[in-house]
Amino acid sequence: EVRLVESGGGLVQPGGSLRLSCAASGFSFRSYEMNWVRQAPGKGLERVAFISTGNGRIYYGDSVKGRFTVSRDDAKSSLYLQMNSLRAEDTAIYYCARDIGVAAADYWGQGTLVTVSS
Amino acid sequence: QSALTQPASVSGSLGQSITISCTGTSSDVGNYNFVSWYQVHPGSAPKLIISQVTKRPSGVSNRFSGSKSGNTASLTISGLQAEDEAEYYCCSHAIRNTPDWVFGGGTKLTVL
Numbered sequence: 001e002v003r004l005v006e007s008g009g010g011l012v013q014p015g016g017s018l019r020l021s022c023a024a025s026g027f028s029f030r031s032y033e034m035n036w037v038r039q040a041p042g043k044g045l046e047r048v049a050f051i052s053t054g055n056g057r058i059y060y061g062d063s064v065k066g067r068f069t070v071s072r073d074d075a076k077s078s079l080y081l082q083m084n085s086l087r088a089e090d091t092a093i094y095y096c097a098r099d100i101g102v103a104a105a106d107y108w109g110q111g112t113l114v115t116v117s118s
Numbered sequence: 119q120s121a122l123t124q125p126a127s128v129s130g131s132l133g134q135s136i137t138i139s140c141t142g143t144s145s146d147v148g149n150y151n152f153v154s155w156y157q158v159h160p161g162s163a164p165k166l167i168i169s170q171v172t173k174r175p176s177g178v179s180n181r182f183s184g185s186k187s188g189n190t191a192s193l194t195i196s197g198l199q200a201e202d203e204a205e206y207y208c209c210s211h212a213i214r215n216t217p218d219w220v221f222g223g224g225t226k227l228t229v230l
Contacts, residue, residue: 044158045164045207047219059216095163101220102170103152103211108163109209110223 002107004046004096009112015087016116020098022079030055032072033099037108038092046092048100049081060110064090086116121220122147129228135196136226138225140208141189146220148189152211155184155193159204159225170194195227203229 008020020036035047049057049070058070069082079096093113097105121140130136140147140155147153155168166175168184171191181196191210194203208222 044223045221104154104169
């Protein structure tokens, strides 16, 4: 069974940092490209980061470019999102999602909530 | 403001059919057959129900179907059931500075 489990969310002050993790199981993690997608309260979905297999390609959404860093550890079947210089507008549920290569993600974790507030 | 335009809400009675539209531009929906649809129940993760405009993943009911004409994609749900009540999002491949996904703002489906 494919499982994606996010962790690392919480309350952080503006300007602070958080590192999100996504533990994958039930499939060959190294063979799949991965995404981080977020949903702010009352808002729609937004892809914030993409990482290919072998770290060959990494893309960021314009709203997080220069502040967020995506990485993966295939040996640990894990995906990460380092978030720096956090802003109130980064408040959202963050999901990791498995990419199937046609601008779609077929498995999503349950998400982890990040709240940026003083 | 979302890149793709969806109606904020639609409703339909049990057993009826509804269609949700998703309008983009020639830079996204109109130029690629990479449109997907997601179903989101409150408190749950998004579920992929359509990819590549018309393809249903294994396990998704054949009551869900997708189509596209020009810059507008559509999701049709036939034989509405109570469990179809959810938020639905469209998504398209787009080329900005880098390959990107653009989402619609979501459509709340109410089953009467």
